[in-house]
Structures are given as C-alpha cells and as structure tokens.
Amino acid sequence: xxxxxxxETNQATWDGGKNKPLxxxxxxxxxxxxxxxxxxxxxxxxGGYGLTRFKYIESWPIADEVFTHVPFLxxxxxxxxxVAFMTFILILSSVTMVLAVDAGHQMKKDKVTIYMLFxxxxxxxxxxxxxxxxxxxxxxxxxxxxxxxGKIIQxxxxxxxxxxxxxxxxxxxxxxxxxNRAKGLWFxxxxxxxxxxVNEVIEGFKSHPEITIRTEQLNLDTKQKIIIPRDKAMFFxxxxxAVVKGANLKVNEYGKTTFADFFFFITGFxxxxxxxxxxxxxxxxxxxILGTYERRGSYEMVEKVGLYWHFVDLVWVFVFTxxxxx
Amino acid sequence: xxxxxxxxxxxxxxxxxxxxxxxxxxVEVFLGIDKPDFLYLTKFLGTNLLNLIFIILTLVKAYYIxxxxxxxxNEKKSLRRAVVWTAFFxxxxxxxxxxxxxxxxxxxxxxxxxxxx
Numbered sequence: 001x002x003x004x005x006x007x008e009t010n011q012a013t014w015d016g017g018k019n020k021p022l023x024x025x026x027x028x029x030x031x032x033x034x035x036x037x038x039x040x041x042x043x044x045x046x047g048g049y050g051l052t053r054f055k056y057i058e059s060w061p062i063a064d065e066v067f068t069h070v071p072f073l074x075x076x077x078x079x080x081x082x083v084a085f086m087t088f089i090l091i092l093s094s095v096t097m098v099l100a101v102d103a104g105h106q107m108k109k110d111k112v113t114i115y116m117l118f119x120x121x122x123x124x125x126x127x128x129x130x131x132x133x134x135x136x137x138x139x140x141x142x143x144x145x146x147x148x149x150g151k152i153i154q155x156x157x158x159x160x161x162x163x164x165x166x167x168x169x170x171x172x173x174x175x176x177x178x179x180n181r182a183k184g185l186w187f188x189x190x191x192x193x194x195x196x197x198v199n200e201v202i203e204g205f206k207s208h209p210e211i212t213i214r215t216e217q218l219n220l221d222t223k224q225k226i227i228i229p230r231d232k233a234m235f236f237x238x239x240x241x242a243v244v245k246g247a248n249l250k251v252n253e254y255g256k257t258t259f260a261d262f263f264f265f266i267t268g269f270x271x272x273x274x275x276x277x278x279x280x281x282x283x284x285x286x287x288x289i290l291g292t293y294e295r296r297g298s299y300e301m302v303e304k305v306g307l308y309w310h311f312v313d314l315v316w317v318f319v320f321t322x323x324x325x326x
Numbered sequence: 327x328x329x330x331x332x333x334x335x336x337x338x339x340x341x342x343x344x345x346x347x348x349x350x351x352x353v354e355v356f357l358g359i360d361k362p363d364f365l366y367l368t369k370f371l372g373t374n375l376l377n378l379i380f381i382i383l384t385l386v387k388a389y390y391i392x393x394x395x396x397x398x399x400n401e402k403k404s405l406r407r408a409v410v411w412t413a414f415f416x417x418x419x420x421x422x423x424x425x426x427x428x429x430x431x432x433x434x435x436x437x438x439x440x441x442x443x
C-alpha cells in the first residue's frame with residue numbers, strides 16, 4: 001500500500017494522494033459530502049413540517065383547496081396541474097443536465113454547450129413559476145375572518161363551496177384610514193388594509209341567508225372541513241377580530257399560519273437552491289464556451305455541478321410529495 | 327476522463343429513466359386529484375393508504391434520480407453505501423422521532439383546543 005507523506009509535493013498530493021479508496025476524485029467526494037449534509041437539512045425542514053402537521057392533524061389546511069391556480073386560466077379550479085408542470089420542467093432540466101454530462105465524457109463541446117443552455121432555461125422557467133405561485137398565494141383568493149383566538153373562519157355557499165368576501169360583503173360609506181408614519185410615531189405603521197372591514201362582512205353575512213361558515217376543523221372520517229349551521233354562525237362571528245385576505249408570515253386566509261410559514265420557508269429555501277444552481281450552471285456554461293474544460297482535458301466540472309443540479313431536483317420530488325400530495 | 331475512447335453513451339438509458347419518472351409523476355398527480363375514497367379514507371400505519379403509495383412512489387423516483395442521473399450505479403460500493411446508508415438511516419430515525427412527537431403533542435393539546443363558541 002502506498003503512503004502519502006507531506007514531503008511528496010506532486011499533483012497527486014493535492015488530489016488527495018494516489019490512494020483512492022472510494023474511487024472518486026476529491027471534488028466529487030466533497031460534492032457528495034455537501035449533498036449529504038444538505039439532504040439532512042432539508043429532511044429536518046420536512047420533518048418539522050410533519051411534526052407540525054401531526055400536531056394540528058384535525059385542522060390543517062387541505063393543499064388541494066389552496067393551490068388551485070394555473071396562469072392565464074383565471075377562476076378555473078385546477079388543483080395541482082401547475083405544480084405537476086413545474087415538477088415536469090425540473091425533471092426535464094435534470095435530463096438535459098445528465099445529457100450534458102454524457103456529452104462531456106465524449107468530449108463533445110458543442111453538445112455540452114447546448115444541453116447546459118437547456119438546463120439553465122429549464123431552471124429559469126421553474127424559478128419564475130415558483131415566483132408566480134408565491135404571488136398567487138400571497139394575494140389570496142376568497143378572504144376570511146380571523147377570530148380573537150387566531151382561528152380562521154371561511155364562508156361557504158349552499159353547496160359547501162367557498163365563497164369570496166366581495167360576493168356578499170356590503171360596502172358602508174365609512175372611510176378607513178391606513179396607519180402610517182405620518183399619522184403616528186416614526187415606528188408605527190399598520191398592515192395593509194384588507195378590502196373590507198369586519199362590520200361590512202358581518203352585515204353582508206346577515207343579509208345573505210344562503211351562506212354559512214366553516215371552521216378550520218376537519219371531519220376526520222370524510223377529511224372535509226366541518227361546516228357550521230347558519231343559526232350557530234353568529235356565535236363565531238361575534239368574536240371576529242380581523243378580515244384576512246391572502247397569506248403572509250403573520251396571518252393566512254387558508255387556515256393555520258404555520259402552514260404559510262412552512263410554505264414560504266421550505267419552497268423558499270428550495271428556490272434559493274435552484275437560484276444558486278442556475279448561477280453555478282451559468283458560470284460553467286461560459287467556461288464550456290471558452291473551452292476551459294476542453295483544454296483541461298476533462299469535463300468533470302460539468303459532472304460536479306450536475307450532481308448539485310440533480311440534488312435540487314431530488315429535493316423538489318420530496319417537497320412536491322409532502323407539501324402538495326399528502 | 328482518461329477512458330474517453332472507451333466511454334459508451336448512455337443516451338438511451340437517460341431517456342428511458344426520464345419516461346419512467348414522468349409516468350410516476352403522472353400517476354401521482356392523477357391520484358392526488360382524484361383521491362379515490364377506497365385509498366384516501368383508510369387508516370393504515372398512522373396515515374392512509376394513498377399517502378403510503380405517494381411515499382413509495384417518491385422513494386422509487388429518488389432511486390432513479392440518484393442511481394442513473396447522479397450515476398450512483400457506477401460508483402464504488404463503498405461510496406454508494408457511505409452516502410445512501412448514512413442519509414437513509416439518519417433521515418428515517420429523525421423522521422420517526424419527529425412524527426411520534428408530533429402525535430404526542432396533538433394528544434396533549436388537541437383536547438384543549440376549543441371549537442365551539
């Protein structure tokens with residue numbers, strides 16, 4: 001067996017010596033090392049999501065009712081189709097990446113270039129889809145009422161389908177004023193005013209006998225939100241605190257605020273990985289065009305960023321399952 | 327690398343894996359939208375059969391990505407085990423603890439949550 005000593009100052013020393021028990025280069029091993037640690041980070045996030053979900057097993061929002069939008073198809077109820085499209089794009093960009101690696105092994109510079117370009121475009125499509133998904137989620141769809149203890153009350157019509165606040169709320173002529181720095185102290189500012197005040201919603205509710213409310217609570221046998229009969233609804237609405245439209249880190253019209261927090265955190269962290277991946281891919285793309293790897297005699301660098309890019313895809317496969325499907 | 331001449335292209339295999347992954351995703355999306363009652367409204371191993379199907383399909387997808395896209399199939403056994411076993415056992419352990427704890431918190435706090443007004 002060879003022994004690498006510090007006095008040996010040839011190239012092999014810097015590559016970790018000639019003795020390679022794992023049969024992989026230093027760079028590739030370190031990439032695997034990083035991927036493993038990153039995988040554990042993501043599993044901690046998704047595990048935390050699982051813990052919170054079990055904690056609120058009887059009141060967690062139903063993902064199918066939250067992510068129902070597709071761009072350019074406004075008002076169409078199409079759960080999951082768009083996320084499925086995003087998943088497909090990411091898998092496709094993974095394929096072009098692995099094709100680039102394959103072409104790199106054969107030292108075909110032109111093919112590596114074009115496949116890297118496709119990979120970058122796929123990543124950009126995914127990232128912009130993610131941004132659109134965030135925008136839709138933040139904007140919200142129906143609007144809801146938040147009670148004093150933080151619970152969310154949603155409005156449903158006779159058929160049990162959710163109904164938007166502007167379908168029934170009555171506009172009063174009172175003016176509401178947004179609190180800002182000019183009206184208070186320099187550190188004071190109110191959150192953006194919701195479209196209606198609590199009173200307008202309650203007045204509207206009273207004048208529409210066909211609508212009623214539902215709580216966050218799930219019927220665990222049918223896995224549907226429990227609808228409160230109309231004659232009991234006013235007991236809930238008497239405790240109304242605020243009108244909620246959309247979702248952010250503090251309130252969430254779809255239900256539990258933690259659901260929104262986890263959504264922003266996990267998809268955001270994954271989106272950040274995609275962003276990093278695209279950036280690295282672009283750097284490598286230009287290196288390929290400049291012929292850096294051609295001169296080096298090996299396209300191993302493409303393989304290493306490929307590993308990272310596939311890992312991003314791998315994480316999305318799990319996020320897709322645990323956030324949107326389950 | 328040094329064996330440039332003898333390297334055989336895997337293009338066919340890559341497209342085959344792509345088709346497998348797409349089909350699995352398609353099945354997942356179909357089941358996720360349809361949610362058939364005989365799978366969705368069941369209770370099994372702390373969840374329902376539909377969720378278990380999703381988890382198994384996801385692991386199959388993960389296998390194809392790691393083995394064929396990340397070329398784990400061509401790595402030495404020692405590297406493969408160092409990565410896959412470490413990840414698998416640590417994550418399984420972590421998830422088991424977190425989910426058990428989550429259910430415990432629910433059992434303690436659930437009855438204290440008020441749903442009537």
